Amino acid sequence: MEVEETRLPGVGLRHDLSTRAGRRVGVVSQVNGDRELVIFDDDDPDLVRTSVRLTSEEGAALADLLGAPRVVERLARLREQVQGLTTAGVVLPEGSPFATGTLGETEIRTRTGASVVAVVRDGEVTPSPTPDFRFAAGDKVVVVGTDDGVAAVRRRLGG
Amino acid sequence: MGTAQLLLELGAVLFGLGLVGRLASRAGLSPVPLYLLAGLAFGTGGLLPLAAPDGFFEVGSEIGVVLLLLMLGLEYSADELFGQLRRQAPVGVVDVVLNGAPGAVVALVLGWGPLGALAMAGVTAVSSSGIVAKVLTDLGRLGNRETPVVLGVLVLEDLAMAVYLPLLTALLAASGAGPMLVSVAVAASVLVLVLVVARRHGHLLSRLLASDSSETLLLLVLGLALLVAGAAEGVHVSAAVGAFLLGIAISGEVATSARPLLEPLRDLFAAVFFVFFGLTTDPRVLPQALAPVAVLVVAGVATKMATGWLAARRAGIGPGGRIRAGAALVPRGEFSIVIAGLVGSAVDPLFAPTVAAYVLVMAVLGPLAPRVTDPLAHRAAVRARRAAAG
Structure with a gap:
C-alpha cells in the first residue's frame, strides 16, 4: 500500500491511497486546519465522488475510530515478536471490586507491573486510558506485561 | 460636505453591498460582478449618482488593491512559486499566450495601439484565483486529481502578474523609447532583487514581524505593506506588485496568523475597490463595448x-478531468480589474467599460461553467474507460 502525497499550491496537501479492492480514498488538508475526506469515482479516476468536510476535532475523532483498533492489532503482533511479553483482554465481571472504580484505583501498574493499553466497551476502543478513566462491568481491559503480570491483573480484576 | 452626509452615504453603500453579497451567495455567485454593478449604478451617469464618498473610495480602493495582492502573496512561499515555475513553466507559457492573444487582437483591431494590446492581453489572460478557489471548494473538488493542475496554473499566472504589472506600470508612466527602457529596467531589477532576497532572507522579515498580540501583528503587517506599496509606486513598480512581493517574502507562522487577521480588511477594501472602479466607469458607454466584449467572452x-x-493532459489526467480543469479556469475577476484600474483612461476611454463588461460576464459565467460542462466530462471519462477496458 502506498500513500501518495500531492501539493495543492495555496490550499494545502492531498494524501490518497488505493484500497486492495480498487477504491481510491484520500484526505485533503488545508492550510487553515480544515480537513476533507474524499472518495474517488469508480468511472472517472480523477473525480472525487464524495467529499466530507471535517473540522479538526471531527477529523481527530474519525482518525481515532479508524486508528485505535490498529493499536490493539499492533500489540498482538508485538507480542509475537517480543518473547516473554503477553497481551490479554480481561473482561471485567459484574462482581469485580473495580466494576465502577477508576483505572487509578486499581493500581495495576504498581502492583502487577503490567500496563493497561486500551479499554474496549461495546466495540468502542479507548486507547491509552488515563488514571481517571471509570470502568463499567463488561469492559474488556487490554493489558500488556509478563505472563505473571497479566495473570495478576486477571486475579485483581476478578476476571 | 458634512460628516453626517459622508457617513450616511458610506453606510448606505456598504450596507447595500452587504445585501447584494448575501443575494450573490444564495445564488452561488461571486459578489464581484454585483459590486461592479453597484458601482456603475452609483457613479457618474448611473441611475443614482452619489456626491460624497469619492475621496474615501479613492483611497480605499488603493488600499483594496494592496490588500488583494498582499493576501495573494501570503498564500505562497517563494519556494512554492519557484517549484511550480520549474515543473510547469511550459503550461504557464501556453496559458499566457493562448489567453492573452484574443485580448491583444481585439485591442489592436479597435486601434488601441501596442500598449492597449499589452494591457488587454493581461485582462483576458489571468483567471480569478479568488473565484476559482471558491468554486473548487464549493463543488467539493479540492481532492480531484486535476485540481493541482488548476491551482498550478493560477500560481503561474500570479507569478506572471508579478512580472507583468511592473512592466505595464513602467510603460504607462514613461513616454518615448529611452525613458521606457530605463523604467522597464528599473522595474525588472527591483523585481529580481526582491524575489532573491525574499527567498534567501524571508525568515528575517518574518522574525521582525512576529508578535504575540494579534493587534500588533495586524498593525505591523498592514503598515509594512503600505510602506512597501508606497515605495514601489514611487519607483513605478506599482503598489500592487510591492504588496504581492512582500506577501511572498512573509512566510511560516507569521503568514499563517496574519492571513485570518487581514481577511476581513481585504474583503472590505476589495469591495470598495470594485465599487470605485464601477463608480469611475460611465455606464452610458457600455453599449459601445458590447460587440468586442461578446467576441472576448467566446474566445x-x-x-x-x-x-x-x-x-491536465500533460499531468496525465484523463479526458474528463481535462474538461473540468478547463471549465474551472474560466472565471476572470479581480486581476482583470486591477489591470484596468492601472491603465485608467491612458489607452482609450472605452478600455475601462470594456473590461468592466467583460469581467461582469466572465465572473458570472465562470462559476457556471463547471456545472454546465460536467455531463460532458462524465461522458468523456466513461468513454475513455470503456476504450481502455475494450
Whole structure:
C-alpha cells in the first residue's frame, strides 16, 4: 500500500491511497486546519465522488475510530515478536471490586507491573486510558506485561 | 460636505453591498460582478449618482488593491512559486499566450495601439484565483486529481502578474523609447532583487514581524505593506506588485496568523475597490463595448478550456478531468480589474467599460461553467474507460 502525497499550491496537501479492492480514498488538508475526506469515482479516476468536510476535532475523532483498533492489532503482533511479553483482554465481571472504580484505583501498574493499553466497551476502543478513566462491568481491559503480570491483573480484576 | 452626509452615504453603500453579497451567495455567485454593478449604478451617469464618498473610495480602493495582492502573496512561499515555475513553466507559457492573444487582437483591431494590446492581453489572460478557489471548494473538488493542475496554473499566472504589472506600470508612466527602457529596467531589477532576497532572507522579515498580540501583528503587517506599496509606486513598480512581493517574502507562522487577521480588511477594501472602479466607469458607454466584449467572452471561454485540457493532459489526467480543469479556469475577476484600474483612461476611454463588461460576464459565467460542462466530462471519462477496458 502506498500513500501518495500531492501539493495543492495555496490550499494545502492531498494524501490518497488505493484500497486492495480498487477504491481510491484520500484526505485533503488545508492550510487553515480544515480537513476533507474524499472518495474517488469508480468511472472517472480523477473525480472525487464524495467529499466530507471535517473540522479538526471531527477529523481527530474519525482518525481515532479508524486508528485505535490498529493499536490493539499492533500489540498482538508485538507480542509475537517480543518473547516473554503477553497481551490479554480481561473482561471485567459484574462482581469485580473495580466494576465502577477508576483505572487509578486499581493500581495495576504498581502492583502487577503490567500496563493497561486500551479499554474496549461495546466495540468502542479507548486507547491509552488515563488514571481517571471509570470502568463499567463488561469492559474488556487490554493489558500488556509478563505472563505473571497479566495473570495478576486477571486475579485483581476478578476476571 | 458634512460628516453626517459622508457617513450616511458610506453606510448606505456598504450596507447595500452587504445585501447584494448575501443575494450573490444564495445564488452561488461571486459578489464581484454585483459590486461592479453597484458601482456603475452609483457613479457618474448611473441611475443614482452619489456626491460624497469619492475621496474615501479613492483611497480605499488603493488600499483594496494592496490588500488583494498582499493576501495573494501570503498564500505562497517563494519556494512554492519557484517549484511550480520549474515543473510547469511550459503550461504557464501556453496559458499566457493562448489567453492573452484574443485580448491583444481585439485591442489592436479597435486601434488601441501596442500598449492597449499589452494591457488587454493581461485582462483576458489571468483567471480569478479568488473565484476559482471558491468554486473548487464549493463543488467539493479540492481532492480531484486535476485540481493541482488548476491551482498550478493560477500560481503561474500570479507569478506572471508579478512580472507583468511592473512592466505595464513602467510603460504607462514613461513616454518615448529611452525613458521606457530605463523604467522597464528599473522595474525588472527591483523585481529580481526582491524575489532573491525574499527567498534567501524571508525568515528575517518574518522574525521582525512576529508578535504575540494579534493587534500588533495586524498593525505591523498592514503598515509594512503600505510602506512597501508606497515605495514601489514611487519607483513605478506599482503598489500592487510591492504588496504581492512582500506577501511572498512573509512566510511560516507569521503568514499563517496574519492571513485570518487581514481577511476581513481585504474583503472590505476589495469591495470598495470594485465599487470605485464601477463608480469611475460611465455606464452610458457600455453599449459601445458590447460587440468586442461578446467576441472576448467566446474566445475567453474557448482558450481557457483549451489551456485546462493541455495542462491536465500533460499531468496525465484523463479526458474528463481535462474538461473540468478547463471549465474551472474560466472565471476572470479581480486581476482583470486591477489591470484596468492601472491603465485608467491612458489607452482609450472605452478600455475601462470594456473590461468592466467583460469581467461582469466572465465572473458570472465562470462559476457556471463547471456545472454546465460536467455531463460532458462524465461522458468523456466513461468513454475513455470503456476504450481502455475494450
